[in-house]
Amino acid sequence: MKLIRNIFLALLVANSAWAQYSVIPGEAQSKPILLKGAVAHIGNGQVIQNSIIGFDQGKLTLVGDATTARVDESGYEVIDVSGKHAYPGFILPNTNLGLTEVSAVRHTRDNQERGNLNPNVRSIVAYNTDSELIPTLRFNGVLTAQTTPQSGTISGSSSIVQLDAWNWEDAVLKMDESIHMNWPSKISRRFDFTSFSFQTQNNKNYGTQVDELKQLFSEAKNYSELSGRPTNLKLEALVGLFDGSKILQIHVNQAKEIVESVKMAKEMGVQKIVLEGAREVMLVKDFVKDNNIPVILRNLHTTPSSNDLDIDISYKMPYLLHQAGIKYCIGFSSGGGTSYAARNLPFTAGTAAAYGLTPEQALTAITLSTAQIIGIDDQLGSLEDGKDATLFISEGDALDMRTNKLTHAFIQGRKVKLTGMQQELYEKYKNKYGHGQD
């Protein structure tokens, strides 16, 4: 029996990626650290050319200009990062990271519960801190994520996690913070073979689908106001929306649906509303602006959704929203989860900078703005005193793949290991071929 167990264990070891055994979460910060000389990109638009950044017990204690600040360096572990760049950790909103390992393999998918209305399901309990995708994100500076369920009309609750943890309890920064609603679309698509392209057509069920949502929300509202009702997990999960303790993230793309979904949520008394996707937001930009609804954009690296659109429409969406005065941040969803590619999040911000934004504005769109929109800006999003010491150092401009090269990363002050399975495989085969050994 024991033998069998040992064999089984051995198999497990051989089978699951061995990289996990070398990817070990950093130890809690035991000593204050001082980073000297970096070009500090604060995240709020400011840049300090020659900075000094100090942190202790996981919190930033000092962010200043090295040319003027006077710091007693004794007691600090001082790291010279002159000529390099310091950034707050990038934040990835609305992702299936940790829930889906290999999207094509059903066994590794935990992002989609069955059923249509699932406000009660919680992503955090399925979040896999040992996902091998995580090191690849950290490698490029993504240090925080909103792990999100993704199916049905209401998919459940997301949680915010930091990307260097032993288990989901260590990982969680904010639990069950948003409810996710996939608003139905008025149109569906039909393939037209003659022109070999899609034609949109009406979704006949739209009215019924919307009505179902309205009923759910009004029942939830009633549930929150009356006591002594039999427990209903679905309704209970929605209660936080009415007192503002939870955010409603509405996944919606079309213009009319944007208006209708926001109106419905407001009528029902939802306090905090965030739009995700919002591809046609520019058609109703004043509505979104007047109602102060922030927008999480999807992966900018996508083709325009129809032939006639400006070919760079996706690339310049952040700039258009900026001009329109709408609060926004840049996400990496493509409708479903593509967390395997989310290491490219910083480069989508780079694209936004190439198409209208300044680099610092683009940076804000994946740091401070994201933190504000998903409700964690008290802890994260910028290099400011009192916030978590979740930051990294790059050799160059971290928004450009040409220069994004991390040398150090810290999450809550812990030194984070940047490499993972992919780097180890690289080393393994470099050794095999004798590359780089002249």
Place this chain on the structure above:
Amino acid sequence: MKKLYTLVLALLLVQIVQAQETFPVNDVKDQRSGTYAFINATIYVDYQTKVENATLLIKDGKVVNSGANITIPRGYTTVDLKGKYIYPSMIDMYTNYGLPKVERRRGGFGGPEQIQSKTKGAYNGNEAIKPEYNAYEQFEPNDKTAGGLRKAGFGTVMTFRPDGIARGTSAVVTLAKGTPNSVMLKSAAAAHYSFSKGTSRQNYPSSAMGFVSLLRQTYMDAQWYGSLRDKPFTDKSLDAWISNQSLPQVFDTRGWRAFVRADKVGDEFGVQYIIRGNGDEYKRVSLIKGTNARVILPIAFPEAFNVDDAIETSRLSLQDLKHWELAPINPGVLEANGVDFAITSEGLKKTSDFWPNLRKAVSNGLSKETALKALTSTPANYLNMGGILGDLRGGKVANFIITSGDLFERGTTIYENWIQGQKFIINDINVTDHSGNYMLAIGSNEYPLEVSGKAGKHKMKFKVNDSTDVTVTAKLDGELINMTYKMKGQKGETRLAGWLKTKTGADRGWKGRGQLPNGDWINWEASFASVLEAKDTKGSGGKVREADEEKGRVIFPFVAYGSENVPQQETLLIKNATVWTNEADGILQNTDVLIENGKISKIGKNLSARGAREIDGTGKHLTAGIIDEHSHIAADGINDVATNSGMVRIGDVVNPEHIGIYRALGGGVTAAQILHGSANPIGGQSALIKLRWGLGPEEMKIRNADGFIKFALGENVKRSRSNNSVRYPQTRMGVEQVYVDAFSAARDYEKEWNAYNKLSARDKANATKPRQDLAMDAMVEILNSRRYITCHSYVQSEINMLMKVADRFGFKVNTFTHILEGYKVADKMAAHGVGGSTFSDWWSYKWEVRYAIPYGPALMHNEGVVVALNSDSGELIRRLNQEAAKAVKYGDISEEDALKMVTLNPAKLLHLDDRMGSVKVGKDGDVVLWTDHPLSIYAKAEKTIVDGTVYYDLQRDLELREQIKTEKARIIAKMKGAAKPGGGGRKPFGRDVLEMECETLVDAEFWNH
């Protein structure tokens, strides 16, 4: 009255029953000659011969004679048609009249594959090949359908069953009443083909390119099978196919690309199809003309969209808006370009739209003569039936219509449609024009009555006290009249019944008795007073004729970002740029590059050239054009599904209207390999194209390029995602066997052919000729290094396996594409000499890419493998320069080598490096001017130049956007005017491009139904 009606009906019935000698009679014999003389008519004896004051004689359902000065023999009923017109009746050579509806079979997608045909009997191995079907076997006259067509003036139709790629034969029938036997003029009239497999649920073929391949193979099989004296098997489909070849060959196509595609198939086998067009031929009329095909042309013009909703209207595409505006010019454009065509009513939502649409075509450039020809003599000739149909000369079938005037003028009425001598009344010919001002006397009151409108459709109203209008509902029924009206303030209606006094003359009018609302009976009379005054507003000077209206121009390609004038080749001198040569010179600062006649002619400092357009490159970077080794843009289909799909060719389905081309140009791409997908171990043949946006499908192709073919390994080919798949192979073990089997068979095949080809002519005559197999031909080409493999691949075991199979059969694998575990066998790849075209950082989207690493390109490169970075995506193709930058980030490749991975190296892998891939004198003028360092995220392609032609320009792009905006606004404004009041019109729809990648499987039939 009712009695009279019944009597007329009875007479009609007697008349139409035509006895057939071989049929039993259940009455006494009642055979009649139907001798009529139509006199004093304006007769179109044929489409171009108009005879005034002419006579038409018919007898026994045939024309006896027609023309002027004809003596009427005895025994003819004379019908005076003074002021009326006679035309040969219309022929529609594209209907399904009288045939059972083809029931679509559901399912089949996602379920277990159907590899074999399920047709019962000794028929073809592919269910979509049904040449054995004959319409005459199932034809049954249908009076309801016939009635609609007769109403529109049709007398004869060709009817076929729309099912299958080879659809069998059609019949030509008249729309007369009778038995199938009496109305059928020709039993096997034409053989029909299409690019739609209809009810077939057999998997292959599932793409446009598969349809082409299956047709080509079937032509070859039929030739081979027909030539064999001792047939090795029975195939009744091929027998039928062979005998059908003597008939007119009719091909159904949907869209101009399919039109041209079908013609190309015909050209290969010496067949000139008559092609059912789609109404969009004006978009590429030069290509349509070039086919020399005769055309069956639908006139189903698109309905206006409802443009009341700003948001929904914003989704309308330029192509759909422009097509709405331009579709009516299509027949006229074809006529002007000398394309011969017949017109069909097929495709119309309602047959009653036929004349309004045809008249619209006439007011948009189609001549009346050609229109009439296209409905009479042209279809008759296409059907080889000019001897009995198409005009009204002696001996022809007596199929003609009587009209109130010129058929092509608005308001002309068809009165009667005579078919095979049977009379069908469409509108009463005896209606009289009663319009005029009358004095209406009712009891003691008198009112001025106005009778307006056309004969048979009169409107009436009278005035009370010279002010209040009272509308009268009038029913004119020959000699009788019924009128009702309601006076203001009165309860109930007054009803007048009466009769015509006389039809013409000053004393014309009606009189009779009537009943007032209170029940009193009174006398009434309406007496003619004067003729109506002509109204100015709707007269000749009023409404602008459509043809005079402003219309947009045809753009190339016919989608957004197309333009009226396609960019032209120029002499270009790029001055003072940082030039990445990809050659020994490396990166040259402040350098000029001259491009002349499509080639790079000079590289140096301070160059000048007379007549050259100078482009300032200061602060900018010039590189060779980006080449994507692995793309799926610009094709009407990517995957077919046979395990060995080596016979299908992307080259058959290049789509130059795919917006992905323009977007890729915007990313600095100048050339690409359009690959078949990865649904099968042996995929189809590639097309190598340059992104010449605006040109036709053939012009996109790179001339004299080597042939390539897609192979694929791994999860896709074993159908891992389909739980129900039954297709062999299901494992990587089986995949190897597919290859070994294919190449072994190809060797035997080649041997067999070599032996046959060595025979003397006499021995050949006695020998059994081997069967030509298109898939085997491709395999033989691979064995002989005349076609090169690009193999989609992921894990190291299978990569190694294919190299070993290649070694065994003595050829080299040219490229492993995707090749995500190539880094694990980079040494073996280098030894084999195979290149790697890979993703920079894709991984973990499926199990077999679990160990893909972004260091793969560097590891392979450093091991001596030629490495390219590819896109497989309509998005990534726009940013391949950034993918190159990732090879620097992951793996520390030099920037120059990294850029080569998207320029020179793919050129090498595609055997195009002698003319592309670097900035070198003599190479093609395919270059990109970048705003910034080309590997930087901040770099944009400012100009993308192909063959010295600027196909993309950042500034021009902005102009095109503006043009799209204003053109759409103009058409939408016009559409608003054209839409029916009350929110009518089509619901607007958007048009989204289909983004294709390796796994895109678009089953034509699935999507269509």
